[in-house]
Amino acid sequence: MASEAKAEGSKELVFHPMDQFIVKPLAGDGPVGLFTVTNVTLWMALAVLAIFALMVLGTSGRSVIPSRIQSIAELAYGFIRKMVEDVAGKDALPYFPYIMTLFMFIVFSNFLGLIPGSFTTTSHIAVTAVMAMAVFLAVTILGFVKNGAGFLGVFWISSAPLALRPILALIEVISYFVRPVSHSIRLAGNMMAGHAVIKVFAAFAPMILIGWIGVLVTPLSIIAITAIYALEVLVSFIQAYVFTILTCVYLKDALHPHH
Amino acid sequence: MASETHDAAATASACVDAGGGAIGMPQLCGEWMGNQVFWLVVTLVVIYFILSRIALPRIQAILGERQGAITNDLAAAEDFKVKAQEAEDAYNKALADARAEAQNIIAETKAEIRAELDEATAKADAEIAAKAAEGEKAIAEIRANALESVKDVAKETAKELVSAMGVKADARSITSAVTAKLKG
Secondary structure, eight states: OHHHHHTTTTTOOOOOTTGGGOOOBSSSSOOOOSSOOBHHHHHHHHHHHHHHIIIIITTTTOOSSOOHHHHHHHHHHHHHHHHIIIIIOGGGGGGHHHHHHHHHHHHHHHHHTTSTTOOOGGGOHHHHHHHHHHHHHHHHHHHHHHHGGGGGGGTSOTTSOGGGHHHHHHHHHHHHHHHHHHHHHHHHHHHHHHHHHHHHHHHHGGGGGTOTTHHHHHHHHHHHHHHHHHHHHHHHHHHHHHHHHHHHHHHHHHHOOOO | OGGGGSOTTTTOOSSBOTTSOBSSOGGGOHHHHHHHHHHHHHHHHHHHHIIIIIIHHHHHHHHHHHHHHHHHHHHHHHHHHHHHHHHHHHHHHHHHHHHHHHHHHHHHHHHHHHHHHHHHHHHHHHHHHHHHHHHHHHHHHHHHHHHHHHHHHHHHHHHHHHHHTTOOOOHHHHHHHHHHHHHO
């Protein structure tokens, strides 16, 4: 650490790929309390504003022939609504606003995180775990409320041979409780890894200032940053999509526990 | 290490070193999680209300309206199509009617002309017959007159011939002689 602090003076490469994920207060250097306004607050607020701009301001024309922004909003609406209907069934439509909320938040946080110098809220386990746990708890409670003890049928695979069913039930129970973990780590891990990799390549970019090998390394690292950035654009959308569609799948289990 | 050389305020956090760099993964820093969770919940609630109260009903209304407009337009188009079909049928019917009427008129006119022609022919035939009869009568008359004249001329000629020969003959005997000759 001390050597890195010195690095500004000397000609050394500086690697701080994880610094971009530090949560800090917007004003001053004080400790981060529960209600402190931090960079998390800022970027979540920006996500809210962006969602408001797209979904409310964009549709304020209410035109039958939509403007460009309105058609994007309609596209997002139709995309998630169709997903809920196709994956979880028609009786899942009352939960469509919740799923839409999750999708819009994740997709906007992911894309805002791609702005250089920004803070990616969805790269934090704390954030994705809360969403995944909320989905897990909501789906579990909903399953028991809707089906009573019949919800346990989700673990009892009636299409399997009788002898296998207890073993399968055990596996199903384990996989059921692993769901929120994989659900949250998948999103946070993807976002974190991509951003960290970009940062690592970025650290190699000033190599040309240090030695002749930089003639080779600097262009390569810039090309790599560009390529990873393109991949991250894809990942940003895909992970939001995956999180949403898994939510729909879990919701389907709650509403129709029998395979 | 470096923390020894810096003041305590900068190292108050267990997750950030004195130089402002991250210690380990910031994602696993427990100090910040409460803050993140709090703001996340606030954010999600705000987004939920924006979407469920304003955006989603509005978009649903727009889509419904569009669907309605499309349905209406399709129905109107169907209506117009039916009307066009009706108009075409009416046109075709009118055309057929007109054709039939024209045929009727042609047939009627033909019959009329034929009748008139027949009448005129009959009249002309009758007139011709009458004229022919009249002519025949006139010819007969003329022939009779001519016969009479021949008799007169013969009598006169005979009387003259007889007197020229110096014989005085009476008119009665000459007449009867001429009549007998003419008959023979």
